[in-house]
Amino acid sequence: MAFDAETRAALIDQVRRFVTETCVPVEAQVGDEDAVPQHVVDAMKELGLFGIAVPEEYGGLDLDMETECLVAMELGQTSPAFRSVAGTNIGIGSQALILFGTEEQKQKWLPGVASGDLIASFALTEPEAGSDAAGLKTKAVRDGDHYILNGTKRYITNANKADLFTVMARTNQDEPGAKGVSAFIVERDTPGLSVGKPEKKMGQQGAHICDVIFENARVPAANMIAKEGEGFKVAMSVLDKGRLHISAVATGVSKRLIREMVNYSLERKQFGKPIFEHQMLQALIADSQAETYAAECMIMDAARRRDAGEDITMLASCTKLFATEACGRVADRAVQIFGGAGYVSDYGIERFYRDVRIFRLYEGTSQIQQIIIARELARAAKAGKL
Template structure:
């Protein structure tokens, strides 16, 4: 159920101030230190940002999809590192428990995720399994009433600070593909679980990703999400629509920030005795960026409304993820071009954002995976109509 208009307006105004007064001024420090200051993390907890999508009965804000993307538009205007910290708790780290978990699992973990007491992490990708997620090989072999996990996960967001991992493991190696995969809830301090050194990435400094290694890691059967083996891949797929719409909204927010910075620079930078904003080729780049940004925002809002109405939006969510992640890359490129040589310097935020937004085309499903999802959904819909 949506919040009443006054309450939600107060929340958005609070987030606007927080982004403007706390997050944006801290961006350079986060990039330099490769870490978010603890006082900002504490403020994010106090604001309830770790529980945006978790229902109120479990300690979250229980936002609708439309409300969540509205806040993601705002959070996206700051460095993606801030949003990444809370992203897993609101998305794939909690939604699998919410959708398929037992009531005991929900009561145990959702309030702690919503408060930010525990940072969640979703362990799916492996060294030899990325876009082909159904080919994962991390094994979970039964041993009495327990399972023994062995294998490695790669590029796992928030792994160095996670207290809870949702781990996709193969419980039945006689079955190829998705049906042999099970989702486990594994606490970060479980013996046999170790986290590698933080990855060195092109951008999004301040986010933490790393390998997660399982060596004879014993977990009880009660840690299986929902208590049902072989349903892990299905659980993972269920949470993708919300995650892809959230990331799409963040891309829109980042594009808005980039365009504002580019416009401000163009209006103040003078060449040939005039602001460069008066030059038609600069205006063309600004106009193209504004048009694409508007289109992306409309797409996200439309898909979010449809999801809140209970419609299946896998196709629309992939359309949004494909378009918005590619769109923000084009806007970032134009923003650097408008800045000229200054855009290549680390003194200006556009240089950092140019690197940061490149990742959006890769995670939560690459652009090419989105194209496949869209086309396959179109084909199924057409077949169903004939």
């Protein structure tokens, strides 16, 4: 839903105050304890953040893509773990249902997703199928009015808290690649489904990833999303949107880091003057601002085009590639400007440096984005549309 300018501004201001007043004060605590405090989760529920992308008729805010990106940029201006609490409900965990689910499926699950009472997760990656999503090996074999699932999913965000999973599994063992893959909603209490322990990670403490194991898990055929063999189409549609969202989060982090760099360099003195007055440091800050502004422009353009109904597959990949790589450079410059203070934990800069590294990996690595961009350009050229 497109909000009028006044309503949108009020929403953004509300999210900004939530980030500043509720999240920022406990960033270090989340990093130390590897857990987001319950009062923060409750506040996110009250704000409706779990349902910002869910249609109104199911209890969500139904934000258009442009407004969702503006919200994501605000959520990005604190530790990414906070956004991750609701991230799978906003994006990849629920979008298959929203885009391709039947009315019965939507009525059953989306209200709980929107309220935050149900946590949705997206189970695509496997031990031998990450970037090669079409190479997944989890099997789904038809057995009457059920499918029997066997296989292991890896690095699944929010798996330890999830109540339902969007699972990609191979329903046609004779069909190689993408064509034999189907999508299912699998509920947490399904016999034969188990979740491994949270992995120890480089960054984003408080956001958890785990293995999800299926051992003869019986899933009702009615839980299939779209048609048999259309799972890869479902996954790619979900990822197009998710890439814009992650780009916005990464750009929000860049904005936060630029603010930290400027404030610190105006206060910190070396050689008898604030380090901000040294032109080489100004160059680091200026490059960070220019790249972040460029990323923001790309995000807004791609989001508006998606809202207008355009195919944004290539633009989403361009945006995700640029925004996340830029964020990595900004984080590196922040450590450089803070010097030793950036390498120790006192200011939280080293935590952000670790946190943002994942942005260039999930929702498709930077190299996958490059492949998609090149592929889409070739298609356009062959169609005479380049």
